[in-house]
Each structure stands twice: as C-alpha cells, then as structure tokens.
Amino acid sequence: xxxxxxxxxxxxxxxxxxxxxxxxxxxxxxxxxxxxxxxxxxxxxxxxxxxxxxxxxxxxxxxxxxxxxxxxxxxxxxxxxxxxxxxxxxxxxxxxxxxxxxxxxxxxxxxxxxxxxxxxxxxxxxxxxxxxxxxxxxxxxxxxxxxxxxxxxxxxxxxxxxxxxxxxxxxxxxxxxxxxxxxxxxxxxxxxxxxxxxxxxxxxxxxxxxxxxxxxxxxxxxxxxxxxxxxxxxxxxxxxxxxxxxxxxxxxxxxxxxxxxxxxxxxxxxxxxxxxxxxxxxxxxxxxxxxxxxxxxxxxxxxxxxxxxxxxxxxxxxxxx
Numbered sequence: 001x002x003x004x005x006x007x008x009x010x011x012x013x014x015x016x017x018x019x020x021x022x023x024x025x026x027x028x029x030x031x032x033x034x035x036x037x038x039x040x041x042x043x044x045x046x047x048x049x050x051x052x053x054x055x056x057x058x059x060x061x062x063x064x065x066x067x068x069x070x071x072x073x074x075x076x077x078x079x080x081x082x083x084x085x086x087x088x089x090x091x092x093x094x095x096x097x098x099x100x101x102x103x104x105x106x107x108x109x110x111x112x113x114x115x116x117x118x119x120x121x122x123x124x125x126x127x128x129x130x131x132x133x134x135x136x137x138x139x140x141x142x143x144x145x146x147x148x149x150x151x152x153x154x155x156x157x158x159x160x161x162x163x164x165x166x167x168x169x170x171x172x173x174x175x176x177x178x179x180x181x182x183x184x185x186x187x188x189x190x191x192x193x194x195x196x197x198x199x200x201x202x203x204x205x206x207x208x209x210x211x212x213x214x215x216x217x218x219x220x221x222x223x224x225x226x227x228x229x230x231x232x233x234x235x236x237x238x239x240x241x242x243x244x245x246x247x248x249x250x251x252x253x254x255x256x257x258x259x260x261x262x263x264x265x266x267x268x269x270x271x272x273x274x275x276x277x278x279x280x281x282x283x284x285x286x287x288x289x290x291x292x293x294x295x296x297x298x299x300x301x302x303x304x305x306x307x308x309x310x311x312x313x314x315x316x317x318x319x320x321x
Contacts, residue, residue, distance in 0.1 A: 001030060001032055002030045002031075002096075002112075002115055002119065003115075003116075003119045005095040005096055005115075005118075005119050006032045006033075006092075006093065006094045006095045006096075007030070007031050007032055007033075007094065007095065007096050007097075007098060007115065008031070008032060008033040008034075008035055008085075008088075008089040008092060008094040008096070008097050008098070009027055009031050009033070009034050009035065009097075009098050009099075009100055010035050010037070010082055010085030010086065010088075010089065010097050010098065010099045010100070011023060011024070011034065011035065011036045011037065011085070011099075011100055011101070011102050012037050012039060012078050012081030012082050012085065012099070012101070012102065013036055013037060013038050013039065013041065013045050013049070013081070013102035014038075014039040014040075014041050014045070014075070014078070014081070014102075015041045015042060015043045015045060016041070016045050016102035016103055017041070017043040017044045017045045017048055019102065019103045019104045020036075020045055020048055020049060020102045021048055021052055022104050023100065023101070023102050023103065023104050024036065024049070024052055024067065025052075026104070026108050027100075027108060028108055028111060031066075031098075032066070032094065033065075033066060033068060033089070033092055033094060034066060034067045034068065035068045035070065035085045035088050035089065036049050036067070036068070036069050036070070036102070037070045037071075037072065037081040037082075037084050037085050038069065038070070038071045038072065039072050039075050039076060039077070039078070039080070039081040040071070040072045040073065040074060040075040045102075046069075046071055049067075049069050050069065052067070053067045053069060068088065068092075070084055070085075070088065072084070076189055077189040077190040077191070077193070078170070078189075078190065078191060078193060079187060079188055079189035079190055079191075079192070079193025079196075079197075080189035080190075082099055082193060083184050083185075083187060083189065085097065085099070086174075086176075086179045086184060087184065089176055089179065090176055090179055090180060093176075094176050095175070095176060096115060096118050096119070096173055096174065096175055096176065097173070097174055097176055097179065098111065098114060098115070098172070098173045099170055099171065099172045099173075100171065101170055101171075104216065105215075105216045106128070106170075106171045106213070106216065107213065107214045107216060109214075110128065110171065110211075110213040110214060113211045113212070113213070114126045114127075114128065114171065114172070114173040114211060114213075115173055117209050117211070118173055118174075118175050122207070122209070123207040123208060123209045124174065124175045124177070124178045124201075124206045124207050124208070125172065125173070125174045125175070125178060125201055125206055125207070125208045125209075126172065126173045126174075126208070126209050126210065126211060127164070127166075127167075127169055127171065127172045127173075127194070127208070127209075127210045127211075128166065128169040128170075128171035128172065128210065128211065128212075128213030129164075129165050129166045129169065129210040129211060129212055129213065130166050130169055130212075130213055130214070130215040131145075131148065131149070131152070131165050131166045132165065132166075132212045133212055133213075133214060133215060135215075136215050139215045139216070140215050147230055148166060148168050150230070151167060151168060151195070151230065151233060151234070151237075152165050152166060152167055154233075154234060154237045154238075155167040155195050155198060155237060157237075157241060157312070158195070158198075158199055158237035158238070158240045158241040158244070159195070159198035159199045159201075159202050159240070159244070160199075160202040160244060160248070160315055160318075160319045161198055161201075161202060161208050161319065162315070162316045162319060163210075164198065164208060164209075164210050165210060166210065167194055167195050167198060168194065168195075169194070169210075169213065170194060171213050172194070178201070178204070178206055181204055182197075182200055182201075182204065183200070186200075187200060188236060190232075191229055191233070192232065192233040192236045192237075195233055195236060195237055195240070196236060196240060199240040199241075199243070199244050202244060202248065202319065203244055203247045203248050203252070207321070245258050245261060255314065255318060256314070257310075257311045257314035257315055257318070258311075260307045260308070260310045260311035260314065261307070261308065261311035263303070263304065263307040264304045264305065264306075264307035264308030264309075264311060265304075265308075266304070267300045267301070267303055267304030267307065268300075268301060268304035268305060268308065270300050270304070271297055271298075271299075271300030271301035271304055272301070274296070274297040274300060275297050275301070278293065278294065278297055
C-alpha cells in the first residue's frame with residue numbers, strides 16, 4: 001500500500017526472457033499487486049514468471065497472491081496486454097494501476113513521482129517524460145529521440161494535451177476510477193496505445209500530467225520498427241484528431257474552434273494546389289497570370305493558416321486545465 005492507496009503494477013511481457021525476472025524483482029514492496037501479462041511469448045518468458053512465483057510461494061512472499069500471471073492465448077499487442085492488466089486491476093479493487101515494461105527500461109525510483117499526483121487528487125493520469133531529463137540525448141538512440149519529438153508534436157495536436165511531452169513513454173500511472181469510465185475495448189492495442197489513450201482521456205476531460213523519469217537503455221531489444229511504426233502511428237493520430245473534434249466539440253459540446261479548423265483544412269490545401277497551378281502556368285504555358293489570381297492564392301493560404309492557428313489556440317485554451 002502506498003499512502004493508504006492500493007497500487008497494482010501492470011507488466012506487459014512479450015519475449016522478455018532475459019530481463020523479466022530482474023524487472024519483477026525490482027518492484028518495491030509497497031506495491032500491492034504485480035500483474036504480469038504474457039502476450040503469447042515464443043521464448044521462455046512465461047516459464048520464468050511461473051518459476052519466480054513458485055519461488056516466492058516457497059519463501060512465503062506470495063501467500064496473498066501478490067504476483068498474478070495472465071497468459072494470452074493469442075498475441076494482442078502491448079496495448080492489448082495493458083488493457084488486460086487494467087481490467088484485472090479493476091477486479092482486484094485497486095486504486096491506481098502503474099504500467100512498467102518487462103525490459104528494465106523503467107526505474108522503480110521514479111514510482112513516487114508518478115503516484116503522488118494521483119494519490120493527492122491533483123490529476124487522474126500521470127506519464128513519464130524522458131525528453132526533459134538532461135542526459136536523454138546521451139542515453140536515447142538518436143533516431144528514437146528525433147522520431148519521438150515528431151510524434152510528440154503530432155500527439156499534442158491529436159490529443160489536445162498541449163502540455164504533455166514524450167507520448168511514447170509507457171511508464172504511466174492511472175486512477176482505476178478513470179479506467180472504469182474508458183471504452184477499453186475500443187483503444188488501439190499495438191504500439192500506438194499510449195497515443196490513442198491520450199485522445200480518449202481528453203474526450204473524457206481527464207486531468208493529465210507528465211513528470212520527469214530517467215531514460216534507461218541497455219540489454220533490451222525493442223520490437224518497434226521505426227520505418228513502419230511512425231507512419232502507422234501518424235495515421236492513427238490524424239484519425240484520432242478528427243474523432244476528437246467530432247466527439248468533444250460537436251457531439252458532447254459545441255465549440256467554434258471546429259469551424260476554424262475546418263476552414264484551415266480546406267483553404268490551405270486549396271491555396272497550395274492553386275499555387276502549384278500558378279507556377280505551372282507561369283513557366284510551362286502561354287497563359288498570362290493576372291494579379292487577382294495571385295492575390296486569391298495568397299489569401300487562401302493566409303486565411304487558411306490563420307484559421308489553423310486560431311483553432312489550435314482555442315484548443316489550447318479549452319484544455320489549459
């Protein structure tokens with residue numbers, strides 16, 4: 001128990017045979033439940049977890065079933081494993097569910113920083129932010145750092161949480177009261193899970209904060225293939241943006257920022273295409289360009305960009321708290 005709150009640690013595990021035992025052993029004693037989800041691993045991950053639980057039972061440290069093992073019969077992705085862990089935390093009447101990867105990338109010393117804002121009632125969802133730490137560029141591989149920075153910008157626009165950074169960090173804590181409100185079966189189940197979750201949280205007006213956590217890279221081997229991961233998540237974020245606009249600012253409530261976004265989304269591409277046409281006319285045809293046509297193109301671009309900026313500004317203001 002942590003400050004009179006029941007805490008569960010959710011550990012999604014897929015082929016983590018090298019590091020899963022170290023991860024579980026590093027969990028502080030104040031955690032009430034350790035829920036490990038084996039996502040149909042093809043190595044010895046499941047056997048190692050079972051062995052560790054039997055060892056804890058022999059030593060009298062797992063009499064209350066602190067270490068809980070769930071095995072997926074079909075691979076559901078990291079998001080699917082986390083959702084299974086969330087559902088189990090609800091069944092066990094936990095107050096907070098923390099997500100830690102099974103590859104020792106997350107420092108247990110950062111747990112109080114993640115838990116305190118929720119325990120104190122300030123926010124309902126806290127996520128780690130590795131990008132704010134001073135040594136992150138030395139520790140995090142360069143391609144991951146810059147790819148993460150791009151996805152951070154896109155996730156801000158998509159989710160509406162403009163103050164949140166490092167959305168790819170899976171080190172998170174969430175109130176189970178919020179979990180009970182979320183449509184868990186509708187959340188994306190692969191590596192874009194944290195990005196999709198943020199969008200869902202915003203529509204439900206959940207208070208979110210991020211806290212600095214240490215970036216750790218060592219023996220783990222990431223299953224993320226950036227050449228396919230970034231396009232997939234980018235498409236997911238674009239789709240989520242339009243879904244959030246509809247659900248939050250039209251269906252559940254109305255805000256004129258959707259009109260600014262709509263005008264910008266229509267006028268900027270129109271101005272861009274008209275500009276390409278004008279370049280073609282100037283250099284590859286005998287048609288004489290007129291000033292009104294050029295001015296119209298410039299107006300489309302200017303009004304479109306201003307509309308987008310105003311839409312973003314209103315979105316930031318609406319989600320300030």
